[in-house]
Amino acid sequence: MRELLDFVALDIETTGFDFEKNEIIEIGAARYLKGEQKETFSVFVKPLNPVPKFIKQLTRITDQQLAGGDKISDALIKLLEFVGTDLIVCHNTSFDIGFLNAKYLANGFTKLSNRTLDTLDLSRIYLPFITNHKLGTVAEYFQVDLSNAHRAFYDAIATAEILVKLLDFINENIPLKLNHRLLDIASSARNTLGLAGFLELIVDHQKKFALLTKQKPKIHFHNRNYIEHKPEITENVTIEDVFGESGLFAKEFEHYEMRQGQIDMADAILEQYLRDEFLLVEAGTGVGKSLAYLVPSIIYSNQNDNKKIIISTNTKNLQEQLFYKDLPTVSNCVNLPFKATLLKGRRNYVCQKKWLEAAMDMDKLFAPSELRALMNLIVWKEFTKTGDISENSSFNTTRDAGVWKKVSSDSFMCGGRRCPHYKQCYLMDVRKKAEDSNLVIINHHLMLADMTTDFATLGEYEHLIIDEAHNLPQLAQIELGMTISYPDFNNFFNSLFTGKKKYQYGILINLKTAAVKSDFPKKEDFLKKIDEAIKIIDENRDTFADFFRKTREVVEKKGSYGKLRITNMDDHYFLTDYLSQIINFWKDFSRAMLPLYDILSNVNKQKFIEHSQHLESLERIQQKIAETYTNLISLHNPNLENYAFWMETFQVQDENYPSGVLCYCPLNVNDIFNSLLYDRMKSVIFTSATIAIRDKFKYFANRMGLDQREDGFVKELVVQSPFDYSKQALVLVAGFLPAPKDRFFASQSLELIRQSVEISKAGTMVLFTAYKNLNEVYDSLYDEFYAKDISLLAQGKGIGRSAMLKEFRKHRSSVLLGTNSFWEGVDVPGESLELLVLHKLPFLVPSEPIVEAYLEKLNAEGKDSFMHYMLPNALLKYRQGFGRLIRNKTDKGVVLVLDNRILTKRYGRFFKDTIPAKTVIPATELEIYDHLAKWFRN
The missing domain is CATH 3.40.50.300 (P-loop containing nucleotide triphosphate hydrolases)
Structure with a gap:
């Protein structure tokens, strides 16, 4: 397939990233015809200012080479003549072409107007499984020589070779249906002219040779979310057997040093498990606290009917270190069987149902500006085994949060076991693995969310380790509180009903379509209630927008650093008025929705299309309405003695967007932890490198409500760092x-x-x-x-x-x-x-x-x-x-x-x-x- 494309690969070296302040010092290019290199171009550019030493070290370009270089204007003319009207290929087109065009304009020329193709974009679309998408990483994957990296000429050659090999990769691994879908998306997305042309060539080629091509895809995501260690020989081991001077770690690692502090910590944790007590343990840097709690946890679980132990961390980095580095270390050394699962919050997983719905209604669901990000999910979704977005190096869930929200799992849309895609559900799959695991590695966000929903996600467990525990008091204040904003309501309404007459979609529209095609009692009344609910949404959307727009305006006028605390509701009449309006709307909306559930629950399943799914959707809506109503009442009559209540804004490009937010968080979390968590636990171990003050745990214990437990129940241990x-x-x-x-x-x-x-x-x-x-x-x-x-x-x-x-x-x-x-x-x-x-x-x-x-x-x-x-x-x-x-x-x-x-x-x-x-x-x-x-x- 490589013979399909004629192009010029291009790269530049500069003195920095600023198009105006910095300069071009080298330009390199190569012309390829039918996949073969035919002609090259290389020129040094004489800079007006001294080149920083680290740039010279990076590029290995000498002052002598630059002194003999062309003036920038001459170099730009030569490049223009070489490129002509050909397709230009770069790795990060926005930088290379953007920088060049800035210099063309600065020197009185017109900008380059050639079609462009970006191998960085292509890498993100087709190689979501590699670590990152830098030129060196992509070159290494395709075994393209880049020993002379950071030189424009050699980088241009590497870019060209990557494109040629990428064409072969696509032909061998990516089926026609995926390329066709990518073409459909690119055709509707913004600024994808060159990309759409490239995809069209691929699709046409694969159509012609469909019968002759037999693909055996070799795309594998190395991340996994489950470990099952089954040693051939099972041995009962002690802490000393593992950590001692002649222990299992010493035999495995050549430079192993026994650390008495690590042994003391592991012994203490095993003892707390056996005695059903809590433990506060500070482990200084270098103690090796991760292994000091993993090993006793595996030993205890093995000796006690494989009891499940939850391990919670604050950061994703530690969560993944435990699972991908520390647990394999243990399994290599210790002959004890165990199962471990890496479990994240539901929003980390793609939802099969939402993904299929998005595929059917792509133009309705996604704005043209969002479609480019969607392309970075297509190949990943086809080949992922976990559905965990963190394994996709191409997609940024922060920058493209709107796109991810439309395809990721969420509690409102989740049908659980009643979902038609339940057996293929990534989230349910990993949760089932967690149910049967000795160790489940989670983060604090999931732990807190599960704690407040009666352990709905993790199921019953009695033993918990909280690492990076020093973060928990402040994090819990936020996580156990609530925030409401315009997107929360707007997304909910859109999931129910959105669009104009010809392009309406959402749960209520699907319900109406099914009702029209079904024959059941009270059908007319049912349809009337749907229309009533839709009308209520339509008539009140603007109230929500106005409210959160007004909130933003008040914060901007009276707030400090984008926040304004509410200490007296009488000082903010607009807040009380709008919340009253919204609560009244919510009551009306609830009254309109409730009969729908009542009628459908009494209809014979055989008489209504997809009865169970629609009934379950209405049930979820009722739960959402009740939950939101409770939150609105709390905000309307806030407990300002025990809660912090404030308004803030989030950044958005549109100045008129209703970007106000209401936040309401508990000041003390100690009682909450005692009632929702501690009373259900046999042992909880809190650990961190910094959890004590002058070797005393009083501050942390007070914040976390541990001082409310009976005397002697919470043990304490300080393990000093081995460093001098x-x-x-x-x-x-x-x-x-x-x-x-x-x-x-x-x-x-x-x-x-x-x-x-x-x-x-x-x-x-x-x-x-x-x-x-x-x-x-x-x-x-x-x-x-x-x-x-x-x-x-x-x-x-x-x-x-x-x-x-x-x-x-x-x-x-x-x-x-x-x-x-x-x-x-x-x-x-x-x-x-x-x-x-x-x-x-x-x-x-x-x-x-x-x-x-x-x-x-x-x-x-x-x-x-x-x-x-x-x-x-x-x-x-x-x-x-x-x-x-x-x-x-x-x-x-x-x-x-x-x-x-x-x-x-x-x-x-x-x-x-x-x-x-x-x-x-x-x-x-x-x-x-x-x-x-x-x-x-x-």
Whole structure:
């Protein structure tokens, strides 16, 4: 099939990503006719400004080569002559063609207007199973030589070879029906002219040779959600047998080091299982806490009728590490049988029913702007075995949330066992596996959701491990509360009824169609009630839009940082008025819908088309109506003493969109955990690297309601890190700087960061508590660091978290600026991170609605809200930040704290005491520079 396409592959090298500020330094291209290379083009471009050192290192382009290069205007003319009117192929067309066209316009030329084809797009469509879609990764998959990567000429050749091999891959693996569907979607999507032409060629070819082509697809997704370990010989083992100096791990791993703390933790967990008690355990970095709870869990489950143990984590990274790394480690060493399931919330799985409905009504359900993202699901859906979207590297569920919502599982649309696609359901399949597993790995979101729905997802269980437990109190406040917004109501209404006369669809329209074709008593009344319900929806949609638009306007006018707390309903008459209107509508809507269920439930199943499915749909609607009504009443008469209530907005391009949101969350979750979770558990183990304060668990126990359990029921254990912090780390506190609120703090702390980076020449991470401060530092340092060949990476500056960390690890002298999410869960061992700068002490923002409300509640109870809440929370966060620096026994580094409150405030000593490394208080900037110079010189 490769002979179908004639094209020019094109690539450029630049001094950066900014079309206006940065320059092109090399252009490479290759002409291919019928799949064979026929002609090439290569030119260096002489830049007007010096090229950064790291760009020269990356591209291996020398100053001599650039000095002999063409002027940009001459290079652009030559390229235009070479390309002609041919199809242009790039890997990331928007960058290459966008950059070139910016330079064409800047030099007085017209833009390139050729049809284009993007191998990045094609990779995302056809290769959703590879790790990522960078040129190097795709080249490696197709075994295309890219040893001279980051040179325009060689990258252009690689792009061409990828396209040729991709054509062979499509012909061998992708059936005609999928390509035909992709063509249908591309024909309706925006900006897909070149892609649609490409797909048309493929479809025409496959139609011609359909009888001659026998495909044996070789597409495999390596992710799995189930492990069944069946050793040939089963042995009863003890904790010592596994972790001891001559134990199973020691025999398997050449450089294994026994850690007594790990053994102590594993012993304690096994004991708590046997005694049916709760355990709080802090395991310092390097203890190996994951294996310390996995091994005793498997031992206990084996010895006790394969009892199910739930393991919950806060982050997806740890969840997948446990399942794909740690459990295989255990199974390789320990001859105990076990089954384990990786289970996620339902919205992570594609719904078979919704997928088929989307296929039938694609043009109705998806806007042209959404169709391009939909294409990245087609091949994945055909070959996935799990239906878990996380295995699809091509699809971004955050950016394309609207598309995913239309095809993913949700509780409202789920018919459960009555769904006609039940036997093919990915979610039900993984849940069945979980029912029969020894270990089920989940996250906190699913644990909390299941807890509030009477264990509907996980079923009955009695043993629970909560890792990364320090996050749970704050997460639970949000998850156990509620938010309502315009999309919630609009999506619900659309699922019932949407469209105009010729193109109506939804549950009520399907019900009406079935009723018209059926013969049953009260048919006319039934149809009349459907029309009444549709009319009520139609007449009231605007009320919801107006309400959430007004909410947005109020927040923008009176709020702070996009939020406005409600402390008195009398201050917000519009809220009371609109909620009253909506509640009245909800009552009318409920009265219209209830007779439909009553009539249909009394109809003979044989007399109504797909009776069971329609009855089940009406049942779900009634449940949704009742649940929403309860929520609306709670908001109309809020309990402001025990709940935080606030309005906020979400970002959206359309300024007129009703983007207001109402949030309502409990201030205390302790009673909720006791009644909904603890009373049903025999043992719960809470663990984290930072869960205690000065080796005491009082703060966490109070927040989580564990202090309400009987004395002695909740055991405690602190396992110290095996690292020698006195030798591996040094903490410097810049006590001479002004206080963070001082107007001179910003400039003086900036200068200290600048000089410290230059003196240390080390990989540096600067952690901030606010984006505002991060942006100020980034804007002030970018040009200077660029000129000095220091790579400056910053959160929120166009590069994702994982890509930024990968880049940071790659270049030893990089500087990374991060906010909240970088204070924890970031693992950068070795020389990539040797200087950690903490910009301010990580106190919660007191004006944040839920924080402010909780502080007021504590004060009203006669408690010192700062000592009870603000300080303990900051100390745990501070320890999390410090934990980014030392990740193994060979790591060394310096922590530089810019906040002088450690010295000037009475509470400062708690911050000094909570870190195990030596703390030094230099008197001047020069002393800090001297300490840094000595440390990094040694």
